[in-house]
Every structure is written in C-alpha cells, then in structure tokens.
Amino acid sequence: MSSRRAEQRNRTEARILTAARKLFAELGYDRATIRAIAAEADADPGLVMRYFGSKDDLFARAAAFGDDDHVTGTPEQAAEQLLTALEHKLADEPTEALAALRSMFTHPDALSEVRSGMVARQRQAAGHLAPDDADLRAGLLGAVTIGAVIARHLLRLDGVADAEPERVTALLRGAFHEIAYGSIRSDDA
Amino acid sequence: MSSRRAEQRNRTEARILTAARKLFAELGYDRATIRAIAAEADADPGLVMRYFGSKDDLFARAAAFGDDDHVTGTPEQAAEQLLTALEHKLADEPTEALAALRSMFTHPDALSEVRSGMVARQRQAAGHLAPDDADLRAGLLGAVTIGAVIARHLLRLDGVADAEPERVTALLRGAFHEIAYGSIRSDDA
DNA sequence: GTCTATAAAGTGATAGAC
DNA sequence: GTCTATCACTTTATAGAC
Numbered sequence: 001m002s003s004r005r006a007e008q009r010n011r012t013e014a015r016i017l018t019a020a021r022k023l024f025a026e027l028g029y030d031r032a033t034i035r036a037i038a039a040e041a042d043a044d045p046g047l048v049m050r051y052f053g054s055k056d057d058l059f060a061r062a063a064a065f066g067d068d069d070h071v072t073g074t075p076e077q078a079a080e081q082l083l084t085a086l087e088h089k090l091a092d093e094p095t096e097a098l099a100a101l102r103s104m105f106t107h108p109d110a111l112s113e114v115r116s117g118m119v120a121r122q123r124q125a126a127g128h129l130a131p132d133d134a135d136l137r138a139g140l141l142g143a144v145t146i147g148a149v150i151a152r153h154l155l156r157l158d159g160v161a162d163a164e165p166e167r168v169t170a171l172l173r174g175a176f177h178e179i180a181y182g183s184i185r186s187d188d189a
Numbered sequence: 190m191s192s193r194r195a196e197q198r199n200r201t202e203a204r205i206l207t208a209a210r211k212l213f214a215e216l217g218y219d220r221a222t223i224r225a226i227a228a229e230a231d232a233d234p235g236l237v238m239r240y241f242g243s244k245d246d247l248f249a250r251a252a253a254f255g256d257d258d259h260v261t262g263t264p265e266q267a268a269e270q271l272l273t274a275l276e277h278k279l280a281d282e283p284t285e286a287l288a289a290l291r292s293m294f295t296h297p298d299a300l301s302e303v304r305s306g307m308v309a310r311q312r313q314a315a316g317h318l319a320p321d322d323a324d325l326r327a328g329l330l331g332a333v334t335i336g337a338v339i340a341r342h343l344l345r346l347d348g349v350a351d352a353e354p355e356r357v358t359a360l361l362r363g364a365f366h367e368i369a370y371g372s373i374r375s376d377d378a
Numbered sequence: 379g380t381c382t383a384t385a386a387a388g389t390g391a392t393a394g395a396c
Numbered sequence: 397g398t399c400t401a402t403c404a405c406t407t408t409a410t411a412g413a414c
Contacts, residue, residue, distance in 0.1 A: 005379065028294055028295035030219045033406085033407070033408085034408070035408095044380065044381050044382090046380075046381060047379085047380070054408080054409080055407095055408065080376075101294075102294045102295070103294070103295075105291045105295070106217035106219060106220060114344070115344060118344070122346070135348040136348040137360060139340060140349060142340065143336040143337045143340035143341075144332075144333050144336050144364070145336070146340070146344075147333050147337070148329065148332045151328060151329075155293075155304060156304075157304075157307060158311065159311070160325065160329065163325050170373045170374060171326060171373055172329060172368065173376075174363075174368070174372075175365075175371075178364045179360060179364050183363075184359045185363060186355070201398095222390085223390065232398095234390095234391095234399090235392090235399060236397090238390080238391065238392080239398085244389095244390065
C-alpha cells in the first residue's frame, strides 16, 4: 500500500494541506491563490490541482468549523460548558476554523460551513437553557462566542488579543449565566 | 455652480455610490467588481473610474465604520448607553458599516477602518467602566456588540436575525452590566 | 509522478472617439 | 461629459512533455 513513491506523495499532499490551511486562515479564500499555496508548500501548482481536484475541494478539506461537545444538564451547567468551550477556542489558534471564519463573509461555501455548524449547536444548546426565548438565548451565546473569537484571533483587539483565556472567561462568566437563564429586564439599570 | 450637466453628473455619481455600498455590503471588496457596480447603478464602468479614481478610493468613500456617541457617567450608565447603541445597530441595516464589516477579513483597508474605529471607542469607554481590567472589559463589550451585529445582519442566525431589537437588548442587558462592572468570578456557577 | 506551457476567463485601469 | 475598445495582468484549470 505504501511504496516509496506513494509515501512521498502523501507527504507533499500533507504539506500542501497545511499550507492551504495557513494561507486560507491568513488571507481568506479569494486572496489565497493556488500558486501561493504551492509556493508555501514548496510544491508545484499543478500538483495541487492534481491532488485535490479544484480550489473549492481543497478549501473544503482545509477549512472546517469543527464540532463542539454537546451541552447537558441544567442551564447553569450548560453556561459553564459553553464557557470552557470558549476558553479552548481562545487558548489555541484553530487554523481550520479560522480559515472558515475568515472566508465566511466572502465565500458562500465558507458561510454555509459556519452557519450550519452554529445553528446545529444552537439547536442542541437551546434545550438546556431557560425555556422562555431559548432559541434567542442560544443564538446570543453563539454570537458572544464568535464575537470573542473574532476579536481575539482575527481583529486582534487591544486587551482581548493578549489576555489570558481564563481572565476572559472569568469576565464573561456572569454574562454567560445571565444570557443562559437570567430574567429579561427591559430597563432597570 | 450647477449647470444641467453638473446636476446630471452629481446624480449618477450618487447612484454609483449607493450601488457600491450595496454591493460591497453584499459581496465584499473583492467580489464586488467595478463592472457589477456600474451595472447596478445603470452607469458606465469607465465613469466609475473617472468619478472616483480607483476602486480603493471608491471603497473608502462607500464603506465607513461610523462614530458612536461617547459614553459618560457611571459604569451602570455606560452599560445602558452601549446597549442602546447596539439596539440602533440591530434595528436598521447600516449599509456603510456592513460594507466595512463584510470586507474586513479579506481587505486590509477595511480591517484598518474597523479596527481603528473599535479601539477608539474602546479607549473612550474604558474610562467609564470598573477600573480593574477596564481595557479588557471595554474590548469584550465591543466583541459582544460586533458579534451580535454579525450574527444578525451577516450570519443571519436563527432567532437573532428576526428578533425584535428590544428583545435582544433586554436579554443582553444583564450581560452588559456584568461585563461593565461585575465582579470577576473564576468558577462558582 | 512531477512539472512546463498554455488556454480561457475575468479583473482594474487607460486612451481616445464621439 | 459619456462611452467604446483595449491593454496588461492575474486567476483557475488543463494538456502534454519529461
């Protein structure tokens, strides 16, 4: 199954894939050209097409929004689980997810990837939040999560970009619990 | 100063500008081509260049992150002010801002526009929040705000996209106050 | 298996006719 | 002032030599 040639092919194929992930995450779908990816991987542009078929196929394999653990238990517990999931996303730089995130506003496939991933989590989480406006609560928890990830990894906002992940989640803990099962207050500052 | 010809020119120039805003907001910088913008405005592609100089110049005039009112007073009051600012952003579709937002991950100029606008607000707001970790608090309030706007207008998340703006802010009220001046809790769900 | 050469299409920008 | 024609360039994708 693995002659010397096949081995070599697998190695360059893997090199191309990580180069693609890196450039898609840094530049987005349109600006990360096949030529640039090939150069980053020290490979020939023709090989990229031969191995992956098309740029879209390559992107599909390089970008992924990834799955989260399902949330369980009470709204209090669900809030904590979503909080630690966020902490992981802040701690490391998930290149596959960043590739999808950076491209989602300009590439339809990337948008589908992110959107479908988010609504799936949303639906699953909604069952473990306060029953009034559960879907909106779940959507807002997703919005806060993606906002924090964007602010840190893509926008690199002062303060957020370099803070310890635990400090961020410590500051957001109250907010998550409020959204998950807090009462709805119209204006009683 | 305004002959009939000059009037006509101003009118098509304005038509081109609103067409540019629309397409930049819908497609992003790269995919909104000058030809498509001209077609949308029922004008000639050459005119677009003649009136605005270059695509970059056109984008600079079409996309803007906009200014918010300065926040004032106590942290409680600041939280309320930021909340009503968010409510406005949810209520209408600010095409200029959406053009900048959609392009910020793939076009350097758009990123600068958004980033500089956000850090300016952040710095201004930080002075009116709880003094411990004020900059991080301000950054997170910005992250939550941009996350909500993205979820509603760009991602069109279920629940968030069609909810009444007041319901969204009512649900986020507790979260904003927690982030603005809540105590830092490490894990006492 | 790998790479060269090129095709086919689309882009921003420009020169010049009307 | 407006529009036609085109330049110069870049992109993905393909055909075929080595």
